[in-house]
């Protein structure tokens with residue numbers, strides 16, 4: 497064991513890490529007192545990045561200094577506690593710290609021989625995810641960049657399995673001339689599922705769309721006749737309303753027909769972690785494949801999409817790579833479950849996230865953010881504004897009246913900087929979306945944000 501550190505305090509690694517550590521701490525400390533969205537002047541100052549490719553090297557500490565001085569003011573405070581746009585969680589302290597350490601490790605996680613530790617931790621954490629989500633623990637899976645990539649990976653496995661039933665090996669022979677697969681989605685399927693269908697060669701327009709109800713749930717009684725050549729994509733957690741498709745009915749019917757059922761559960765599937773909300777995810781465990789994100793509700797850092805597939809052989813057949821210099825070992829190889837080969841040690845960050853939360857912490861995170869969403873909804877309703885959705889989990893849709901009024905409220909909320917909320921159109925009505933997804937949001941943050949939204953809405957409505 498070396499007794500001395502390899503780096504002295506004056507070497508470039510120490511200097512750079514010291515600079516980054518100090519600046520990162522200051523950045524995070526100041527985050528709650530600054531505007532959630534960057535100022536126009538901070539964004540305008542980004543022009544200074546547009547310099548010619550430098551001739552001379554730059555000291556690492558100076559690289560970090562420039563990044564902080566120019567870049568930090570132009571960031572969106574998604575790591576803070578009052579960002580309610582899209583479905584964006586923060587990064588938990590243990591995750592951030594693990595990310596620093598794993599960056600120092602600099603592991604390539606593609607093959608076990610490149611990083612035994614990451615390969616091992618990936619196996620552990622995928623089992624944990626199956627347990628949390630209530631999915632059979634012999635499912636195979638992988639950690640990809642995002643739910644879009646997870647949807648794609650699962651659909652590629654589905655394609656392999658469904659065509660394989662007709663004796664067609666899509667990995668070898670491609671899709672031209674292959675037997676048809678009938679794809680069924682809900683009218684409210686997330687755009688990423690359509691993109692994944694496009695990438696997997698199914699096409700996003702030749703799908704059968706099943707009508708949905710007022711909350712965006714598929715009407716299961718309107719499902720078409722299914723067969724062993726059918727692929728049905730269902731959703732756990734609508735990006736607007738948070739609603740869940742009726743999985744039990746769809747999966748039962750799908751399986752009677754031997755169809756493949758895929759779940760896009762980018763954030764909603766994590767409701768299974770809470771005894772209070774688990775009932776919403778009932779039936780989804782019966783599906784064949786699942787896509788989710790740990791960088792959303794569980795508050796891992798980016799990129800942490802997760803794909804899980806019941807038919808391990810189909811996933812491996814769709815994703816396996818081989819070359820003379822890439823000799824797989826006898827144990828599971830991370831790259832053979834995902835489209836990507838070289839990648840960061842995402843599994844370790846996911847492990848740190850779940851290890852630090854534990855079962856209890858994860859359940860509390862889910863329940864706390866749902867309670868915050870309900871408080872927003874109650875406060876908005878009491879002030880006379882229309883909440884458009886049943887607030888079943890952490891998503892709230894609010895209309896402040898006519899389209900122009902809601903748009904103006906949203907524009908001013910974003911400019912005001914107390915919090916940040918995005919917009920949408922829900923079943924023809926313009927709405928502001930409030931998605932409470934961060935571990936850092938407190939009751940005080942909710943009250944402060946609600947007060948700002950109501951103040952602005954009153955100003956706009958006169």
Ligand SMILES: Cc1ncc(COP(=O)(O)O)c(C=O)c1O
Pocket residue numbers: 582583641642643644645686688689731732733734735760761762763789801
């Ligand atoms: C239901 C659903 N599916 C898929 C996605 C896409 O996630 P990602 O950006 O990680 O690809 C989202 C994003 O919010 C989502 O809500």
